[in-house]
Amino acid sequence: MKIFLDSADLDEITALRDTGFVDGVTTNPSLIAKSGHNILDRIAEICAIVDGPVSAEVTATDYDTMLAEGRKLAAIAPNVAVKVPLTKAGLQTCRTLSDAGTKVNVTLCFTAGQALLAAKAGATFISPFVGRLDDIGKDGMGLIEEICTLYANYDCPTEVLVASVRSTQHVVDAALMGADVVTLPPKILTALYHHPLTDSGLDAFLKDWAKTGQSIL
Ligand code: G3P
Numbered sequence: 001m002k003i004f005l006d007s008a009d010l011d012e013i014t015a016l017r018d019t020g021f022v023d024g025v026t027t028n029p030s031l032i033a034k035s036g037h038n039i040l041d042r043i044a045e046i047c048a049i050v051d052g053p054v055s056a057e058v059t060a061t062d063y064d065t066m067l068a069e070g071r072k073l074a075a076i077a078p079n080v081a082v083k084v085p086l087t088k089a090g091l092q093t094c095r096t097l098s099d100a101g102t103k104v105n106v107t108l109c110f111t112a113g114q115a116l117l118a119a120k121a122g123a124t125f126i127s128p129f130v131g132r133l134d135d136i137g138k139d140g141m142g143l144i145e146e147i148c149t150l151y152a153n154y155d156c157p158t159e160v161l162v163a164s165v166r167s168t169q170h171v172v173d174a175a176l177m178g179a180d181v182v183t184l185p186p187k188i189l190t191a192l193y194h195h196p197l198t199d200s201g202l203d204a205f206l207k208d209w210a211k212t213g214q215s216i217l
Helices: 010-017 027-033 039-051 061-075 088-099 112-120 130-135 140-153 166-178 188-193 196-212
Strands: 002-006 024-026 056-057 079-085 104-109 125-128 158-160 182-184
Touching: 002 010, 002 188, 010 039, 010 188, 024 182, 027 039, 039 056, 039 061, 056 104, 061 079, 061 088, 061 166, 088 112, 104 112, 112 125, 112 140, 125 140, 125 182, 130 140, 140 158, 140 166, 166 182, 166 188, 182 188
Parallel strands: 002 024, 002 182, 024 056, 056 079, 079 104, 104 125, 125 158, 158 182
Antiparallel strands: none
16 A cells, blocks of 8 residues: 655655655645645655655636646646546546546545546546544545445546545555555654554663673674
8 A cells, every 4th residue: 555645844755755655745725835835836846855646736616727727737747646626627627637648636535426436537546535524423434445345346547545544543444445545644654653562662672682781783
């Protein structure tokens, strides 16, 4: 399963890129706003330090302007994936960009029916927001299971990119269901490899080792 970083913060991306676990980056208008930087400049900066797909989201809501924005974002770098919302205009934009060979990430997905249409529109990635469904008492990971089943039934090339991830359990569940990608806030990626028992166990090993007076080198 691929891991993308859900951030537009260059320091966060740089720090975690060196772990070797970062296969791509996703941004959205809120993350760009939080960065305080111009979207075109920031996406170019991220594309220069990350080899994998970098999602950059359009902000228009009509087809013509979405398409113009998408083409401008795609022109920044070869690894840009244009993000469009799961609306009628977004799906039409997805179809046009996809037909032209541009990677498209269809975002703000909340039902399997929406995911079916995104796949039919040629989406490279579909981004179901599991945390936001959980927030309203729905089963976010249940949606992932539905989409993975639905796509497998038709050998669909669209990759399931689990978004709005709020816990390491979401990551494990996504992998158990066969999702292609998870996009993680930096704190979740860090939490994946950190466990207090690992820390305390290592401390105990090193205390015992120190008593031997040995050195491996
Ligand atoms: O990639 C989508 C993600 O940024 C949304 O996360 O926690 O705001 O639902 P969240």
